[in-house]
Amino acid sequence: MTEQEQKDAIIERVFGETLDWEKPTRINSPSPFYDDAFVTHASNIKFVLGAANTALSALSSPELSQVYAYLFRGGFDFQVSSKADAARCEVFDLRKELSQPPEWYAGGFGVAGHEADFEYWAKMEGWGLTQATCLSIGVEPEDFSESPYAERMDPRALKFFERRQELVRLKFFRKQFSLQVLEPVAPLDFCRWAIEKKIEIPDEMISEVLALLNAKTDSPEPTSHSLPEKSLEGRERDSLLKLIIILAVDGYGYDPKAVKSPIPNQIRSAMQLNGLDMDPATIRKWLREAAAILPEAAKDE
Template sequence: MALALGAEPIDEPPYDPLHEYRTDTRSDDEKAFAKRIDRMATLVVRHFGGQFRGATITPTTFLNWLWELELWVPDGMAEAVERFDRNPVDWKARAEKAEQSRDQLASRVSELEAAIADGTGKSSGATRERESLLKLIIGMATGGYGYDPMAARSPIPADIATDLQTHGVSLSEDTIRKYLREGAELLPQQDE
């Protein structure tokens, strides 16, 4: 209400509408302001009734009521109300939601840690993709070039390097041999 009367509540002396405003300790300006507050409080209580006592009137509702009565509204009040009159944040609900999220994440971390410890964790997408490429390489080398993963030294990496070179791709024999070895590790183990 003090804002609607053009006063900054912080700058004004504390005012209690039930306090006697005719006391000698107040200046004439303070007494006049107290009278205006009392009149405004009377209008508010008449219009809003018990809601006012429970402080459930939103700033927007109060501002609209001032406009309906064609009462003076201080400059900047409408903009301030529009900017700051938001639904209150339910901090308790937000805290409970954050706790649930934390508990779910903690549970997931425990599951992943257990999976890693057991060796049952799924490999990442990049790891699966790399393994798929290695399987493709070893499959083409064994099926297309006759590569024997059990051989101590094989001429196949040189053949693959030559074939790649004819297509404009440069790859060393050592690099090819390295990937053939890695791919061979993914082949099913055969009993000897």
């Protein structure tokens, strides 16, 4: 066995799982993500492993072999030189300097491997407070346990979670009297509320809830489409266009000059959540037509 192989074996024996630690992978999520704790831990690992390698590299070949033999063969009865023993102690002391790796949620909830299973949760009749809060930021509720989170999470991420949870609680889980039994919130009602209040929730969450809603509908087209169309002309048409563009600009942040806009799809999602539907191309056509009546100054704002 070469000296390098001996050093590698010693490092692996002493530091074990530390060598396998990897920084969590960030995924797209409404939850903010702060990687300070992970960057610090990665730097500590790099420093400690470097120091351990330096300590072992300072040994002669026989001394390195003594440390190797002590760890893999001799145990506490195996005799080593004072220099070899000092290096061994230094390596073990370095291991003690490494704190426990930060939890996956230390920087926030948008972490690969802990994504919410929206297909499963959308089938539920209702969600509790913690479930609804977790799902709204894209994290799997079953991976969540409130008690240890506060102490191990970045304060900024914790503040985001607590504020989101408070919004959900005040809307759906606030008791009007002490003995009131709070009912779970239906997925459709929750998504409708979030969109109405412009609370960012995962697109997949909306898609799965809508997919189940559409599956329950016997008719492929909403009943509103069976109503006879009424032609609009003159002032009545202008009034409608004014309403459309003002609601789109002020309500959805629609930019009339944008080449591509996500707003038509967002409007369609809101319609579907309320039992209606319209092709995004049709929505886009009406928005363009309505935008034409805006004063130029308003378009540039």
